[in-house]
Amino acid sequence: MSQGPVHAAPTALDAEFKQQAVTMATEFYRVIKVALSESITSMFSMALSIVILGLIIICFIPVLTLRSGHVPTDKTQLEKA
Numbered sequence: 001m002s003q004g005p006v007h008a009a010p011t012a013l014d015a016e017f018k019q020q021a022v023t024m025a026t027e028f029y030r031v032i033k034v035a036l037s038e039s040i041t042s043m044f045s046m047a048l049s050i051v052i053l054g055l056i057i058i059c060f061i062p063v064l065t066l067r068s069g070h071v072p073t074d075k076t077q078l079e080k081a
Helices: 004-059 075-080
Strands: none
Touching: none
């Protein structure tokens, strides 16, 4: 009885499974890198659009005067008035 072909089959299957596992792991890491890259890009795009919207809103805010005129605060200024 020859034991050679019986032991050779699991070795060939092991090599094929290892190759498939390496291929799947490589593909998995590539997909994760692409997904992370796209999510960071979309986050920065959204932040940029919020900043631009804020700048546009700031341009339309009217100037608010804090005082309607000069208010004297010094004694000499009060005597002149």
